[in-house]
Amino acid sequence: MSDLTRLTAVEIAGLVAGGETSAVEVTQAHLDRIAAVDDRVRAFLHVDTDGALAAARAVDERRAAGEELGPLAGVPVAVKDVLTTKGVPTTVGSKILEGWRPPYDSTIVQRLRDAGTVMLGKTNMDEFAMGSSTEYSAYGATHNPWDLDRIPGGSGGGSAAALAAYEAPLAIGSDTGGSIRQPGAVTGTVGAKPTYGGTSRYGLVAFSSSLDTPGPCARTVLDAALLHQAIGGHDPRDSTSIPAPVPDVVAAARLGATGDLTGVKLGVVTEFSGEGAEPGVLAAFRESVDTLAKLGAEIVEVSCPHFRYALPAYYLIAPSECSSNLARFDGVRFGLRVGDDGNRSLEEVMQLTREAGFGPEVKRRIMIGTYALSSGYYDAYYGQAQKVRTLITRDFTAAFERVDALISPTTPFVAFPLGARTSDPYQMYLADLYTIPTNLYGGPGISVPCGLSDGLPVGLQVMAPTMADDRMYRVAAALESAVGTLTPPAL
Amino acid sequence: MAAISREEVAHLARLSRLAVTEEELDTFAGQLDVILQAVAQVGEVAAADIPPTSHSVPLTNVLRDDVVVPGLTPAEALSGAPDAEEQRFRVPRILDEDVAS
Amino acid sequence: MTTTLPAYDEVVARFEPVIGLETHVELGTNTKMFCGCPTDFGGEPNTRVCPVCLGLPGSLPVANKAAIEATVRIGLALNCSIASWCRFARKNYFYPDMPKNFQISQYDEPLCVDGYLDVEVNGETVRIGIERVHLEEDTGKTLHVGGATGRIHGATESLVDYNRAGIPLVEIVTKPIPGTGALAPEVARAYVTELRDVLRSLGVSDVRMEEGSLRCDVNTSLNLPGAEWGTRTETKNVNSLRSVERAVRSEMLRQASVLDAGGRITQETRHFHEETGDTTPGRSKETATDYRYFPEPDLVPVAPDPAWVAELKAALPELPRLHRRRLQQEWGLSDLDMQSVLNAGAVELIEATIAAGTTPAAARKWWLGELSRRANETGVELADVGATPAQVAELQGLVDAGKLNDKLARTVLEGVVAGEGSPTEIMTDRGLEVVSDTGALTAAVDEAIAANPDIADKIRSGKVAAAGALVGAVMKTTRGQADAKTVRELILSRLGAS
């Protein structure tokens, strides 16, 4: 048997279903790989060895009993530590939740269990998903398997690095401003942000409620589509969940894999294809645009004039919502409590707890959000940002009247060295320049590897209209069929 | 001109229940100033007659039937509590009077 | 502070009060506002909780359909316009009884706006403007430990129970009510009373002030005639109808004494003390938190379908005031008589007794007479006096059938109240039925005539009025169980005087 950790999810599921290997064997191979490389990659915050093997055994028993298995049964999956897992530590990369074992499962995790996947553990992330490098994790940075001195992107750097390091064939991320797509781009993996409301947020520890979107991460477009299919769809426990079936993303990925994009019209976003990006990133992007044209796609330029205000609008809306969402971390019902010495008042203990429990980026965003929502500032900041959100949505709507999907580089720069941007928070924010508009609009976006720049992966982003997730899978799969998957140097 | 002063940062920290240190106040004042000046760009957009978007999903009236669903046991509810007593969450003495709803 | 308070008459002669009321009502839904936890009262601590109402990380709210419906019905009953589209908002402030450290409430887009409620005060109708009716979630309950009084001051720690957290709470806010003068306290009380009755008639809440399912905040200000309205204070913790009246009155007196001394009224929250009837300052509004309201991103807008609202409106029950009017007419009562029925809290009891087959007059007689007296003596509500409308109707039926006379009926009623059984059972068991056996009665009459020859002679000679004495004697031998009229007729006929 070839190295099980190098296989795609589709291949693993096929072997398990056919009895050529067992889920336990597959799981053990991945646990071994984690044991071998994760001290260098540091993708995982918690490895649930017992839980994973038990889940794998259950799949093998079901198969032995002749039960029909789903398309991902027996496939290991790594879950970003932003999703609650019953009885399994959930930290959101923060000290304030250290040791917390939630009494309930998130909907996504429940669906992963229902699909027969095997959860290996919880992956590292920027604290509360705030960051673009995973350096803001309270538990130390994750390292990019392409170059261990570089960042794996963020906030979902742990999930992306786990894929690139062959520690897991599938992973779950969450994307508020690019936290699935940007790590995908800089690790040479595939990351898809579904339509907002297309995947349930129940059990996703909230950063910015109107933007947060859980989604699939994988090494191939088809694997991502299968995972998307398994976790997506209506959830009555999330009021913002769309009561409609998941668009047929799996069929779209298969169609795209034929390499034919005849009849598909793609718009290159003018504002995101010139200044601001590294030359190597632009070169790889331009080459991919030519490739897409060769596959039959019609390429046009589309201007989205308000996209340049997306970043400032995002850095008002997301902090505003986070300042409220994170108020519950007060040391009363769960998590850390600091300074309760019998003399201090609750107010003091709350302040000390939050001061000790939150890292600097989280504090910055809480204070920015508190500021933006204050009376006297609300209209000029939060209110105005919401109006800009409307204008960005109108840009998208107008663009999608002309083209089927929009394309751009996923991120302006390849993986940068660890520590390069931590001293200047705003420089870090620029990593999400191209991914943020989609979040403000609510539509789907995917990052697919499109080439290398100085030996580091570059991602191409495909953005589609809301609930047309299938379109982006088709385009991404077509590009993947031409470019191929990227293989990092051996660890 | 600075968008935010050290005193304002201290006020925001208080509102946010963060016991920031003197040193942090200086760092944050500088950083928040850069960020706020940058995000203030949203003000350049003429949007007086543009409606705000609070939700990107076009849904209304997502309502639940009034039917009891099993919740947590008290043990589960209190399992993560830093401190509990008499099946209740224990907190240190409270200074403020209750702010009624 | 031992300032002598001015006399109330003097205060209202010099100042004009403006009042306003904010009422919070816990809805009687099966489940909480945003989760499926039950709302029943009095469970062991933290037994009606889930990730949502505990505010656990990752949990999300989903609004309760029944709570939305109840709020719209309240709005309609209060003559409000129902919003065609509105959102929930987050009200941000830190307090340990609020699991998320924000309350999901409504801010600038309430579900119902701009209505009114007519109330009767001293026979006059006062129209109270309703500013808004909106929906929010209740907080948990905090137990303060270590202090002497169980109050927050002096406590060393507090214990929190989240059973109540998330119970749907409707907030009903009046417009400012000027022009009530000396009647301000009564108007405030009449409003809360009428509101309570309306809510009860809608069946949306058990509206028990003692259990906190109806809670009141009272705003009061004073101004000189012709001058602008004064600075208002908000008195919280007003937990009975009587307290509503007392709180307004005591705050009017306090403000007048401050103003008389040349002072200024501070805009602040004050706490009402049931024991003393006065108010003490709480948080001052000047230092109040900035709540940083913003639209709740976890909930989508509510857009009540106008056709559904029209349906709810058509199906509203007859509201208490109109209902009372109709009853007064049907029962043929004067305003004064109706008032005594209302004061006795007997409307529903009389209605039910009539429905069980009794005339209005008889039903009213029992409930306002014998039973009210009894309730007063024992200090219970009339409804809890021990007799049901069905029993009262049965009793009256026995009287109408001639089986009980008035005196016996009262004895039977005592037995009913004492829980001895139904009127018929008591009558039979205790042998209280009117003696209608003419043979036995004739014997008793003859016996009385024989024993009183002088009186018999008088009657024979036409002094019919003397028969009373013989009736008395017969009643005595039959232990009151004879029908006095029958006895009298029998005596006269035996003596040839009829």
Ligand SMILES: [Mg+2]
């Ligand atoms: Mg309220």
Ligand SMILES: [Zn+2]
């Ligand atoms: Zn609950």
